[in-house]
Amino acid sequence: MSNFLGSHAINMDAKGRLAIPARVREELAQACGGRIVLTANADEERCLLVYPEPEWEILRPKVEALPNMNKAARRLQRLILGNAAPMELDGAGRILVPPTLRSYAHLEKKLMLIGQGKKLELWSEERWFAWLDESSDDDEMPPEMEALSL
Amino acid sequence: MSNFLGSHAINMDAKGRLAIPARVREELAQACGGRIVLTANADEERCLLVYPEPEWEILRPKVEALPNMNKAARRLQRLILGNAAPMELDGAGRILVPPTLRSYAHLEKKLMLIGQGKKLELWSEERWFAWLDESSDDDEMPPEMEALSL
DNA sequence: AAAAAAAACCACTAAAAACCACTTTTTCCC
């Protein structure tokens, strides 16, 4: 199973194409033959999520099965399913980010690609660094997190 | 079974015709030979729902069978059944949205078609983006959702 | 029967996707 780590600065060209860094490209080739699904992140951080297709196919049914008379569940479904874009890397190892996703995550030229284990996150560089600077206003931790010893 | 994903910007012409994006058109052709049912969404979001006919025929009896001494159930029935419009794509892959549904969902020229798994949602572009910007005022999550790891 | 509206058909324009070539950076070997 894929295990994405580290962060990479990348540039998007005028057509919305972005070259996946070679290291990541190799991992993607192995995990899914370059077949990925790009979608919106559901929480308040406006970034995109990059799933290898097999990973996405684990997540998708869970999201579709949520009880959608519930408002929070509907929102998650609309964001995750409603923004999902399956795609393949082109001959030069690039992907074309659809305009709707580009504007959702406020992507301009300079981007950051962040490894997150089974998936990757794609941020506007500006927003990534702004987020890093945010005070981690002490939110409630789930018990699994309380028990961690880093 | 059909599995609609992603969002598409589309324009409705002066006659109320709207061209289904080619990707979606292919999925519809496969799922139902282009035979769909268009109806109103029942929750507070004023959008339309697009069902492939087989999918609709699974849903319809369930809605009809609801115990309609209940006010919420009656409302659901009136909206879903009372607005349902079966139709087929025309030769150019377009559908003609009935005027009543057009006004229900406040559809003007610019629309968004949102994949939601077994169905699609059709929004006024303006309303879709307004909804995206809404704060996800922390509604109660169903337990299935609490347990998700995206 | 005529006129108007709706539906089906056809043609043109624009945008997206695939292809190709060049430049820059990195790595390996001398």
Place this chain on the structure above:
DNA sequence: GGGAAAAAGTGGTTTTTAGTGGTTTTTTTT
């Protein structure tokens, strides 16, 4: 450490396909 070769990243061009708009024919209504 320098040079050469290979790989990676970037940009442009061409071809195909999708979207848009107009026209004609058929049906319905007055």
